[in-house]
Amino acid sequence: MADTFVVVGGDAAGMSAASKAKRDDPDLDVVVFERGEYVSYGACGLPYYVKGDIERLDDLVAVTPEEFREERDVDLRTGHEVVAIDREARRVTVEADGRTLEQPYDQLLVATGARATKPPVEGVDAEGVFTLRDMEAGGEIRSFVEETEPGTVGIVGGGYVGLEMAEAFDARGIDVHVFEMLPHVLQPFGEPVAEVVEEHLGEQGVTLHLDTPVSHLVTDAGRVVGVHAGGEETPVDFVLVGTGIRPNVELAAEAGIELGPTGAIAHDAYGRTNDERVFAAGDCAEATNLVTAEADYVPLALTANRHGRAIGQTVTGEPTEVGGMVGTAVVKVFDLEVARTGIIDGEEARDAGFDPVSATIRAESRAHYYPGGSPITIQLVGDGETGRLLGASMVGREGVAKRIDSVVTALHAGMTVAEVETLDLAYAPPFSPVWDPVLTAAKVLGGKLD
Amino acid sequence: MADTFVVVGGDAAGMSAASKAKRDDPDLDVVVFERGEYVSYGACGLPYYVKGDIERLDDLVAVTPEEFREERDVDLRTGHEVVAIDREARRVTVEADGRTLEQPYDQLLVATGARATKPPVEGVDAEGVFTLRDMEAGGEIRSFVEETEPGTVGIVGGGYVGLEMAEAFDARGIDVHVFEMLPHVLQPFGEPVAEVVEEHLGEQGVTLHLDTPVSHLVTDAGRVVGVHAGGEETPVDFVLVGTGIRPNVELAAEAGIELGPTGAIAHDAYGRTNDERVFAAGDCAEATNLVTAEADYVPLALTANRHGRAIGQTVTGEPTEVGGMVGTAVVKVFDLEVARTGIIDGEEARDAGFDPVSATIRAESRAHYYPGGSPITIQLVGDGETGRLLGASMVGREGVAKRIDSVVTALHAGMTVAEVETLDLAYAPPFSPVWDPVLTAAKVLGGKLD
Numbered sequence: 001m002a003d004t005f006v007v008v009g010g011d012a013a014g015m016s017a018a019s020k021a022k023r024d025d026p027d028l029d030v031v032v033f034e035r036g037e038y039v040s041y042g043a044c045g046l047p048y049y050v051k052g053d054i055e056r057l058d059d060l061v062a063v064t065p066e067e068f069r070e071e072r073d074v075d076l077r078t079g080h081e082v083v084a085i086d087r088e089a090r091r092v093t094v095e096a097d098g099r100t101l102e103q104p105y106d107q108l109l110v111a112t113g114a115r116a117t118k119p120p121v122e123g124v125d126a127e128g129v130f131t132l133r134d135m136e137a138g139g140e141i142r143s144f145v146e147e148t149e150p151g152t153v154g155i156v157g158g159g160y161v162g163l164e165m166a167e168a169f170d171a172r173g174i175d176v177h178v179f180e181m182l183p184h185v186l187q188p189f190g191e192p193v194a195e196v197v198e199e200h201l202g203e204q205g206v207t208l209h210l211d212t213p214v215s216h217l218v219t220d221a222g223r224v225v226g227v228h229a230g231g232e233e234t235p236v237d238f239v240l241v242g243t244g245i246r247p248n249v250e251l252a253a254e255a256g257i258e259l260g261p262t263g264a265i266a267h268d269a270y271g272r273t274n275d276e277r278v279f280a281a282g283d284c285a286e287a288t289n290l291v292t293a294e295a296d297y298v299p300l301a302l303t304a305n306r307h308g309r310a311i312g313q314t315v316t317g318e319p320t321e322v323g324g325m326v327g328t329a330v331v332k333v334f335d336l337e338v339a340r341t342g343i344i345d346g347e348e349a350r351d352a353g354f355d356p357v358s359a360t361i362r363a364e365s366r367a368h369y370y371p372g373g374s375p376i377t378i379q380l381v382g383d384g385e386t387g388r389l390l391g392a393s394m395v396g397r398e399g400v401a402k403r404i405d406s407v408v409t410a411l412h413a414g415m416t417v418a419e420v421e422t423l424d425l426a427y428a429p430p431f432s433p434v435w436d437p438v439l440t441a442a443k444v445l446g447g448k449l450d
Numbered sequence: 451m452a453d454t455f456v457v458v459g460g461d462a463a464g465m466s467a468a469s470k471a472k473r474d475d476p477d478l479d480v481v482v483f484e485r486g487e488y489v490s491y492g493a494c495g496l497p498y499y500v501k502g503d504i505e506r507l508d509d510l511v512a513v514t515p516e517e518f519r520e521e522r523d524v525d526l527r528t529g530h531e532v533v534a535i536d537r538e539a540r541r542v543t544v545e546a547d548g549r550t551l552e553q554p555y556d557q558l559l560v561a562t563g564a565r566a567t568k569p570p571v572e573g574v575d576a577e578g579v580f581t582l583r584d585m586e587a588g589g590e591i592r593s594f595v596e597e598t599e600p601g602t603v604g605i606v607g608g609g610y611v612g613l614e615m616a617e618a619f620d621a622r623g624i625d626v627h628v629f630e631m632l633p634h635v636l637q638p639f640g641e642p643v644a645e646v647v648e649e650h651l652g653e654q655g656v657t658l659h660l661d662t663p664v665s666h667l668v669t670d671a672g673r674v675v676g677v678h679a680g681g682e683e684t685p686v687d688f689v690l691v692g693t694g695i696r697p698n699v700e701l702a703a704e705a706g707i708e709l710g711p712t713g714a715i716a717h718d719a720y721g722r723t724n725d726e727r728v729f730a731a732g733d734c735a736e737a738t739n740l741v742t743a744e745a746d747y748v749p750l751a752l753t754a755n756r757h758g759r760a761i762g763q764t765v766t767g768e769p770t771e772v773g774g775m776v777g778t779a780v781v782k783v784f785d786l787e788v789a790r791t792g793i794i795d796g797e798e799a800r801d802a803g804f805d806p807v808s809a810t811i812r813a814e815s816r817a818h819y820y821p822g823g824s825p826i827t828i829q830l831v832g833d834g835e836t837g838r839l840l841g842a843s844m845v846g847r848e849g850v851a852k853r854i855d856s857v858v859t860a861l862h863a864g865m866t867v868a869e870v871e872t873l874d875l876a877y878a879p880p881f882s883p884v885w886d887p888v889l890t891a892a893k894v895l896g897g898k899l900d
Contacts, residue, residue: 012884045819045879059819177843290874301884302877323872330876338878369495369509401881402849405856405873405888412873413863422773423855423862424740426780426789429495431851434462434751438855 006105007112010034013282014111033080043264046138047179051168059394087257112248114283123217128224150237154227158185161242181213262297281307288324342391355384359445363437368427456555463732463758466560471760485531496588501618521888535705562698564733573667578850600687604677608635611692631663712747731757738774742802787850792841805834813887817879832867
């Protein structure tokens, strides 16, 4: 009898693993349980669906359930929720339509994803309070906005999702208030870059309430009508909570799968948990940060896809390391491109044993004489002891999203700041000054590291 | 008495060296001889001046002669041509305004640049035949175009300059014919990328004559009136020759400074020639290609600036390596960004001892559901024996110019194609698919290298 590979969760990690395993070993039985109706969807596109740039929710779907079933021969069961893992008996318990079934496995992948968190304040469960937790939620928010034509939104949290949604709501003519408990938006991007973003948000008409934790949401007859923060109440028609996500680890933890220091599921270089037949990948699992060489929790799409794919190979008998990451992220905030990679935060760097030295520069995106250029702000961080590059953050109207990738590659290679300064980066007047802003940043930081 | 550092040539390499040396050692006497009137100018911007995107020729000047003299305290003498170097006596002979003077040096930098070549065919010296050799020539071409309002131009050579000038002339309503003797334009970018560029040029209304060496230029009363190529005559109102440049090595060679295998001036890791008091940098000198670890001639702006700056440090007593390059170039061709780095050409790779394997992919510049994306074509080349990355070429309407930089950095680090596949490159729907096109290319090439 053929081996059975069971996958719990049908998004990026799960479907990548299932597809890859079935492609590499057509004899393998591959069964995927997904509790929702959508699989393999681009959750990162939801803000643009709400904004209206993307017409249909289905447009976000990369591969449909039918395609997985018919073209990729994966036994995909949507509307099926795995409620227990019996590692001794090697089977999972699944609930669907009120029925319960048992599915044996030879190898199992836990790819249960993550869920949006809500701050523990009064009113967060009222009507009119949304999170962008999944496709269904994206659909609800857009319907709500189109049907009720609200005038004002309170966004709780100034992270990626909060700011992407600020752009989406603003495009629909909604007055946007963002409440951030920290002194700056986009905490992982560092202060110099955040300040540029904040100025831009102000220019776009977004009202920022920084350093302002929400004390409670004001409700009326079970509906949210205001945000109470910093001693003041802002009347709103609805609220979007974007305060981060938490890994869905309960199913695994109850089965004795070990969690790591970050609270996400721990796994080895091949994505294996403490049970050699059980793998974990995607937003429920940790990943190795190559800068610190330690486990980290940075749940993003590329890591999920990559880990899933590697595990799909490993389960077919071709052991493949899942690989590490360096915490790269890029986000569009209105007209700005904002990107980061590696370790930027001083405290985080010191905790990892580094002696962080930082430099921030501002340079033009094009040759000084070429029209249409705009400033790029770059913060570059290096280790005072070894000279090693630790991370970077940057922001500008153009040429940022992919400019970060040279720094990403340098981090993977373990380059020093001095080595970055010698890179033969691309130059032509429409695209860069002769000294690319990354080189200028490395030169300035190098001067401080000497 | 203070030491004297003499620089021959006042463009990127020369002025970078002069400025850096004077800044680091204010006691050093720094004398620069430039035979023209302009120094430190952005020759790369000339096509955009001709196009009209840049209003005044002076806008291309980064630092004026007055600023060098007054703010940077460099003894800059424009209109002064160095005609001989006496290495025994350590002095140069200079001609200016019909006078001849002798200038002693303790250390000398030869930064004599390069000149535009012309093919050895009849008619190339006729009236109405231009090269874009320097600022003065840029001024002449724009004046000619504005004053005579020509209808048709023949461009000889489909390299960077030829195609940038095609865009410039087309923007002025001139009918453009490009004559290229090779089967494709942009030879250093490889065939797959060149084909995309050729299609785009056709869409823009440029007439390409590929595989069509010019046999002669047709003249009438000393003026060019046609291009004879491939057995046919194309009537033109003027001709722009962009068939490459040649290093100005005569001054150095006559003084016994050694040239390298490429025909440009040879120098060591610090930019020193065979005479320890004589340095060479910029478009007259070689540079080390880090992919082959051999001397190469890729005369581009960043290398000139970088080598000049390093030599400026070395002459003040802080020995600084000039660093290598990987042959990175990017060019805008109408609406396309076209970029390359490393070794792409199969023959060139084999000559350097590699076993080149190439893969070409086409991927989208944005997430599949995000509007406004466009295809990016990437050719990636690796070494079949070691799996090492050798080079890349890419083209697309957006996201190419700086996307090449991740490959550049990987080349500097000596990464394998398999390592490139693991890079944590930036992803967000407006800027990239989850798997960046570079990762997709590495995956496909990796499959061929296995």
